[in-house]
Amino acid sequence: MKKIKNNMNLFHSALDNKKIVKKVRASTLASYRWCSIKAWLQASGLEIPRNDNLSEGSIIHNNIAKARMMSPQEKKFNDIIKSYKAEGVISRPWLDGETSIVADGEITTHGYDDIKVDNKNRVTLIEYKTKAGWGIQATDFMPAQFQTQLYCWIMEPFLLMHGYRWKGAWLVYLKRGKDADGNVIYHPIGESAITDYNALKVEADIRKIFKEWDDASRAKTDEERRRILVPPRRWKCGICLRYSPEIYAKCPYQQGVRESV
Numbered sequence: 001m002k003k004i005k006n007n008m009n010l011f012h013s014a015l016d017n018k019k020i021v022k023k024v025r026a027s028t029l030a031s032y033r034w035c036s037i038k039a040w041l042q043a044s045g046l047e048i049p050r051n052d053n054l055s056e057g058s059i060i061h062n063n064i065a066k067a068r069m070m071s072p073q074e075k076k077f078n079d080i081i082k083s084y085k086a087e088g089v090i091s092r093p094w095l096d097g098e099t100s101i102v103a104d105g106e107i108t109t110h111g112y113d114d115i116k117v118d119n120k121n122r123v124t125l126i127e128y129k130t131k132a133g134w135g136i137q138a139t140d141f142m143p144a145q146f147q148t149q150l151y152c153w154i155m156e157p158f159l160l161m162h163g164y165r166w167k168g169a170w171l172v173y174l175k176r177g178k179d180a181d182g183n184v185i186y187h188p189i190g191e192s193a194i195t196d197y198n199a200l201k202v203e204a205d206i207r208k209i210f211k212e213w214d215d216a217s218r219a220k221t222d223e224e225r226r227r228i229l230v231p232p233r234r235w236k237c238g239i240c241l242r243y244s245p246e247i248y249a250k251c252p253y254q255q256g257v258r259e260s261v
């Protein structure tokens with residue numbers, strides 16, 4: 001019989017490989033698709049100060065909540081999801097696949113920006129993303145797409161328990177601007193439908209990321225870590241240096257090798 005355990009493990013920390021990371025935010029996990037190394041350091045607890053762009057997600061969410069009344073079926077669904085939140089987050093255990101009752105850790109989210117629920121209990125998740133410019137690049141889209149799929153994966157068991165299912169998801173892009181009085185306003189840029197949510201594919205992606213991060217944390221040298229971790233496009237490091245110097249200072253790719261990559 002398989003041993004029953006509940007040790008809440010996700011992966012060894014990048015900052016101290018004796019420490020096990022037990023919780024990771026879906027947004028941090030999704031940022032793997034921006035830079036694996038940055039996401040690995042942040043998931044290990046290297047927090048960067050919250051900037052205006054991050055907190056603006058909450059402002060937009062609050063504006064949406066005030067701007068439209070939910071339909072009765074949307075309100076009912078929203079109340080169900082709220083009832084599963086603890087300390088403001090909803091989470092799903094990450095299982096190791098060896099037994100059906102091992103909880104190795106949790107992947108968490110604060111929830112969604114908005115939802116639509118139709119009269120067949122099909123739910124559409126809506127996420128808003130803000131940008132300084134008008135363009136949407138693949139580098140913007142890929143982490144946002146993965147984040148949305150992670151949200152669907154985290155909440156899916158709660159939907160199924162209550163007779164709902166995902167219809168799909170929408171990513172809506174907004175450009176930040178200012179009105180004549182200097183108040184921040186948002187202009188719609190465009191939207192993308194996420195139609196390819198597949199729980200098994202999401203789980204395979206999560207498993208691959210945790211394995212890569214765990215291997216990198218257990219490696220003895222930065223040289224080994226550079227062979228394990230997938231590097232980003234070089235121009236992202238300039239952004240990192242400017243806006244996240246704490247991450248840049250700990251990055252194994254900034255130990256004299258980027259010049260030769």
Ligand code: SF4
Nearest residue numbers: 035038236237240251
């Ligand atoms: S410096 Fe570059 S490689 Fe290192 S964490 Fe930042 S973006 Fe990633």
